[in-house]
Amino acid sequence: MKFAKALASATILAACTFGSASAAELVVGFSQIGSESGWRAAETTLTKQQAEQRGIDLKFADAQQKQENQIKAIRSFIAQGVNAILVAPVVATGWDEVLQEAKDAEIPVILLDRTVDASDDLYLTAVTSDLVHEGNVAGKWLADTVAGKPCNVVELQGTTGSSPAIDRKKGFEQALAGHDNLKIIRSQTGDFTRTKGKEVMESFLKAEGGGKNICALYAHNDDMAVGAIQAIKEAGLKPGKDILVVSIDAVPDIFQAMAAGEANATVELTPNMAGPAFDALAAYLKDGKAPAKWIQTESKLYTQADDPMKVYEEKKGLGY
Amino acid sequence: MTSTLRTYLARLLPQLIALAAILIAISMTFPGFLNLEIQNGRLYGSLIDILNRGAPVVLLAIGMTVVIATKGIDLSVGAVMAICGAVAASFITSGHSLLETILITLAVGVLCGMWNGILVAVLDIQPIIATLVLMVAGRGIAQLVTEGTILTFNDPGLIFIGSGSFAGLPMPVVVWLVFGVLVALLVRQSALGMLIEAIGVNRRASTLSGVLTPVLLIAAYMLSGLCAAIAGIIAAADIRGADANNAGLWLELDAILAVVVGGTSLLGGRFSIAASVLGAIIIQAINTGILLSGFPPEFNLIIKAAIIVFILVLQSPRFRTAFAFFAVPGRAAKTTEQEAK
Numbered sequence: 056m057k058f059a060k061a062l063a064s065a066t067i068l069a070a071c072t073f074g075s076a077s078a079a080e081l082v083v084g085f086s087q088i089g090s091e092s093g094w095r096a097a098e099t100t101l102t103k104q105q106a107e108q109r110g111i112d113l114k115f116a117d118a119q120q121k122q123e124n125q126i127k128a129i130r131s132f133i134a135q136g137v138n139a140i141l142v143a144p145v146v147a148t149g150w151d152e153v154l155q156e157a158k159d160a161e162i163p164v165i166l167l168d169r170t171v172d173a174s175d176d177l178y179l180t181a182v183t184s185d186l187v188h189e190g191n192v193a194g195k196w197l198a199d200t201v202a203g204k205p206c207n208v209v210e211l212q213g214t215t216g217s218s219p220a221i222d223r224k225k226g227f228e229q230a231l232a233g234h235d236n237l238k239i240i241r242s243q244t245g246d247f248t249r250t251k252g253k254e255v256m257e258s259f260l261k262a263e264g265g266g267k268n269i270c271a272l273y274a275h276n277d278d279m280a281v282g283a284i285q286a287i288k289e290a291g292l293k294p295g296k297d298i299l300v301v302s303i304d305a306v307p308d309i310f311q312a313m314a315a316g317e318a319n320a321t322v323e324l325t326p327n328m329a330g331p332a333f334d335a336l337a338a339y340l341k342d343g344k345a346p347a348k349w350i351q352t353e354s355k356l357y358t359q360a361d362d363p364m365k366v367y368e369e370k371k372g373l374g375y
Numbered sequence: 376m377t378s379t380l381r382t383y384l385a386r387l388l389p390q391l392i393a394l395a396a397i398l399i400a401i402s403m404t405f406p407g408f409l410n411l412e413i414q415n416g417r418l419y420g421s422l423i424d425i426l427n428r429g430a431p432v433v434l435l436a437i438g439m440t441v442v443i444a445t446k447g448i449d450l451s452v453g454a455v456m457a458i459c460g461a462v463a464a465s466f467i468t469s470g471h472s473l474l475e476t477i478l479i480t481l482a483v484g485v486l487c488g489m490w491n492g493i494l495v496a497v498l499d500i501q502p503i504i505a506t507l508v509l510m511v512a513g514r515g516i517a518q519l520v521t522e523g524t525i526l527t528f529n530d531p532g533l534i535f536i537g538s539g540s541f542a543g544l545p546m547p548v549v550v551w552l553v554f555g556v557l558v559a560l561l562v563r564q565s566a567l568g569m570l571i572e573a574i575g576v577n578r579r580a581s582t583l584s585g586v587l588t589p590v591l592l593i594a595a596y597m598l599s600g601l602c603a604a605i606a607g608i609i610a611a612a613d614i615r616g617a618d619a620n621n622a623g624l625w626l627e628l629d630a631i632l633a634v635v636v637g638g639t640s641l642l643g644g645r646f647s648i649a650a651s652v653l654g655a656i657i658i659q660a661i662n663t664g665i666l667l668s669g670f671p672p673e674f675n676l677i678i679k680a681a682i683i684v685f686i687l688v689l690q691s692p693r694f695r696t697a698f699a700f701f702a703v704p705g706r707a708a709k710t711t712e713q714e715a716k
Binding site (some may be wrong): 092215241246253254259261262375 | 405407414415419420421424428523524525527538610613614615616618620621622624662663666667669671672673675
């Protein structure tokens with residue numbers, strides 16, 4: 056215990072001296088959730104890259120999916136006297152106290168990728184993607200592509216009850232409203248995984264006359280689409296031609312499928328949340344101008360026309 | 376021979392009836408369900424999907440049956456699947472031959488089983504705790520192997536195990552059929568099965584009567600690990616990639632459920648591998664039926680749970696006695712009458 060205390064104070068001391076030594080440049084603490092998915096690993100990589108490009112000294116803390124670790128990390132960032140803190144909060148509740156501490160220390164906090172249930176004067180801004188909008192972009196692409204022809208759509212939902220599943224479904228349906236030629240004939244959960252995506256697609260194909268009644272597939276994430284593409288191929292159909300495939304996330308593997316003509320479009324959930332966050336922070340520190348409480352990242356649409364192999368090469372190294 | 380066959384069928388009767396009832400129920404709601412056709416040189420249809428998609432749980436259930444018969448339980452099989460899938464993917468992508476990859480993967484599975492077995496048999500840790508260790512740690516190990524990504528591969532040989540076909544049947548079905556028959560023959564044509572049951576009924580008494588309890592216990596867990604390794608290879612080959620986060624997730628629970636639906640007691644003792652396989656197929660039939668039915672996904676788990684409760688109630692001895700008493704003047708009713716006299 057004594058040793059642990061001594062070690063802790065030594066660390067803080069070391070951190071303090073280090074912090075004051077490099078006071079000239081911007082020091083930003085980043086409390087990441089962990090690395091539960093490829094997307095999050097890519098977010099971590101991109102945040103580090105973005106910080107390096109701007110000459111920001113990024114202090115990185117991996118919370119291993121635990122809120123207590125994030126709170127500890129934020130407290131230690133406050134103790135170190137960083138200029139700003141980025142947090143990707145693991146859960147929505149329980150942040151008021153530590154955010155207040157940061158506010159008292161006059162350190163701006165920016166939320167990445169997820170939001171929290173706390174008064175919005177406790178943080179500077181939140182940089183997130185709009186999940187409903189993502190579904191909307193996918194739906195709009197499909198409506199534009201089939202251009203008035205009748206089209207039966209099957210939908211692979213994410214994990215039942217999860218907010219991406221609910222919102223991406225909602226956005227897609229909004230985009231389809233008013234297009235009477237587009238009908239969602241089957242919708243079932245594929246749990247965001249390749250295995251379930253493949254299994255559920257197999258049953259869709261059986262249920263709809265061997266796939267003859269299906270004109271398009273909408274998957275709430277790329278992994279399910281990749282699984283479903285295999286199921287379509289094994290049923291003797293051509294994914295991308297016989298059945299259009301549109302999904303969300305833009306992970307590297309879907310670009311390989313697009314390059315092979317087996318997937319048609321994907322909507323990017325950008326892992327670059329840090330870029331807009333650093334921009335907002337720079338503006339805030341320069342003129343004291345507070346940004347809007349919510350910065351929406353771009354939900355970019357990629358199709359086969361966007362040189363998928365090139366995007367694949369770019370994304371491959373990000374740790375997806 | 377006919378009498379042994381008859382007792383065998385009598386043992387499997389509840390499972391066969393349950394399976395038939397589920398298949399009939401699905402084919403009533405979805406008419407094309409029982410259709411089979413030949414496409415690309417293999418059988419194609421929902422029934423084949425059930426056998427094919429059920430492969431991982433069937434394989435896990437085979438190993439789980441033997442472990443449960445020893446009065447144990449193996450919670451780690453789902454995680455071992457993830458580890459083995461990851462090992463297979465990383466070896467095949469680093470240029471090893473298919474044979475090497477498969478042998479090493481199976482060896483890793485057996486090793487995981489041996490770890491569980493040693494904890495249970497030598498260190499005398501309760502099976503649920505001993506296997507919990509690997510259940511929790513396994514996914515971490517798998518992620519270390521894949522480095523946190525979905526490790527994809529293009530080796531045609533490995534992919535063939537997941538989605539190829541042999542004699543008109545998908546490869547996974549061929550694999551579990553052959554493996555299941557081999558294990559069943561091994562335990563039933565030798566005294567192994569009886570010794571395993573003896574350990575399950577009374578471990579101390581078996582040890583005292585000269586059964587090599589620790590060796591058999593470790594072997595049971597190693598078999599379970601081997602089953603998980605095969606299931607892991609199939610799961611990875613199916614999607615052409617090792618998904619450390621999701622491969623085999625919660626499948627240990629489905630495997631235990633399959634054993635229970637198959638009528639093997641969690642308290643150890645008598646077991647039937649064929650009945651567990653049927654149990655696994657029943658679970659998969661329910662899953663496939665739900666997918667075909669077109670219900671909203673919010674109902675999936677509720678429907679599955681309701682059907683399984685129904686099957687378990689049908690199997691409960693009390694229910695059967697009561698049912699026999701009211702319906703047909705069968706054996707159970709007679710015994711009750713005799714008792715009354």
